[in-house]
Amino acid sequence: MDLADTSEEAEFRAGLRKWLADVLPGLPPKPPPNDWPGRRAYDLGWQRTLYDAGYAGLHWPVDAGGRGAPAAQHLIFLEETERAGAPYVGAGFVGLLHAGPTIAAEGTAGQRARWLPPVLRGEEVWCQGFSEPEAGSDLAALRTRAWRDGDDYVVSGSKIWTSHAEVADWCELLVRTDPAAPKHRGISWLALRMDTPGVTVRPLRTLAGSAEFAEVFLDEVRVPVAHRVGAENDGWRVSMVTLSFERGTAFAGEVVACRRLLGELAARAREDGVWDDPALRRRLGRLNAEFRALWRLIQWNVSETAGTRRGPGPVPGAGGSVFKLRYSHARQELYEAAAEVLGTGALDLRHEWTAGRLSALAYTIAAGTSQIQRNIVAERILGLPKEPKEPK
Numbered sequence: 001m002d003l004a005d006t007s008e009e010a011e012f013r014a015g016l017r018k019w020l021a022d023v024l025p026g027l028p029p030k031p032p033p034n035d036w037p038g039r040r041a042y043d044l045g046w047q048r049t050l051y052d053a054g055y056a057g058l059h060w061p062v063d064a065g066g067r068g069a070p071a072a073q074h075l076i077f078l079e080e081t082e083r084a085g086a087p088y089v090g091a092g093f094v095g096l097l098h099a100g101p102t103i104a105a106e107g108t109a110g111q112r113a114r115w116l117p118p119v120l121r122g123e124e125v126w127c128q129g130f131s132e133p134e135a136g137s138d139l140a141a142l143r144t145r146a147w148r149d150g151d152d153y154v155v156s157g158s159k160i161w162t163s164h165a166e167v168a169d170w171c172e173l174l175v176r177t178d179p180a181a182p183k184h185r186g187i188s189w190l191a192l193r194m195d196t197p198g199v200t201v202r203p204l205r206t207l208a209g210s211a212e213f214a215e216v217f218l219d220e221v222r223v224p225v226a227h228r229v230g231a232e233n234d235g236w237r238v239s240m241v242t243l244s245f246e247r248g249t250a251f252a253g254e255v256v257a258c259r260r261l262l263g264e265l266a267a268r269a270r271e272d273g274v275w276d277d278p279a280l281r282r283r284l285g286r287l288n289a290e291f292r293a294l295w296r297l298i299q300w301n302v303s304e305t306a307g308t309r310r311g312p313g314p315v316p317g318a319g320g321s322v323f324k325l326r327y328s329h330a331r332q333e334l335y336e337a338a339a340e341v342l343g344t345g346a347l348d349l350r351h352e353w354t355a356g357r358l359s360a361l362a363y364t365i366a367a368g369t370s371q372i373q374r375n376i377v378a379e380r381i382l383g384l385p386k387e388p389k390e391p392k
Contacts, residue, residue: 111229
């Protein structure tokens with residue numbers, strides 16, 4: 001396998017590096033972590049800068065406002081922007097990395113034209129309304145109900161851990177449209193406008209003190225039937241497309257960020273005189289190998305079937321669960337190593353690495369728990385029998 005840049009890729013990389021070097025010094029200061037309106041404006045401003053320069057949605061289809069570029073250019077973009085210290089997608093995470101790709105893959109031409117260009121231009125933010133209280137990791141146990149009333153669905157229920165709900169314009173929402181159907185059927189995927197009457201958002205404060213999640217309460221909220229993505233009662237399949245993007249490719253930029261952090265840890269260890277500890281060196285060396293392997297897996301996930309479908313790159317298969325499972329634990333191990341290097345400084349919540357350590361605790365739960373990923377790998381990749389159902 002030749003992993004070196006082609007001449008065209010090398011030219012693209014050089015042009016991107018020059019552009020980043022020119023534009024990044026002129027960016028305004030980043031808002032404080034808890035200023036979500038400010039962070040929304042900052043993140044969307046950066047997205048607009050990318051759009052105006054032709055770097056937004058590199059691998060998205062042209063009819064969705066993207067450039068239809070090869071997957072390799074998208075991966076180069078992730079590498080170079082992270083290495084240059086460019087802003088992360090931030091509040092645009094859901095729209096750019098899994099709601100948008102899902103609509104590109106499953107939406108109608110009208111839905112793609114309405115919802116995708118504003119995401120790429122940095123005009124609209126999406127949140128994810130999947131998880132529910134008391135459902136645990138069983139997404140199919142959702143109880144938020146939607147019933148037809150003419151050209152609308154009327155939705156009542158609640159969601160929890162809804163990412164960026166307090167600053168979102170739209171929500172990718174899973175609802176139960178047929179309560180009599182088996183639980184993996186009778187579900188539909190809706191696009192909900194967050195300023196619709198009957199929507200109440202209550203921010204949730206995390207252990208790190210931030211509030212990027214929220215509870216969302218839905219009291220007879222009317223959603224046009226035209227805002228359903230996919231067929232009625234086919235939402236479980238559509239949501240698996242969403243989760244495939246979330247598990248398989250959405251964390252690609254974060255892998256590059258972890259590799260950068262690992263280099264900073266090694267430099268800090270040398271400065272603080274703890275580099276002589278052979279156990280620490282072995283730990284950092286193993287993590288370096290882990291993240292290099294994870295980056296190769298990302299490359300494989302993104303390019304495995306590139307060009308075979310209309311969405312932004314392939315819909316990652318069960319291999320996304322392999323990546324998500326190992327990445328979640330490797331990220332936690334990385335921040336544990338950071339705490340070892342920081343020593344007592346790891347207790348300071350103001351330190352970027354300490355905040356990262358606290359947020360890393362959620363990665364084995366978010367986008368499907370590690371237990372669920374192991375089941376997927378066992379059943380869909382290794383061909384092992386399914387877990388026996390517990391007797392009622």
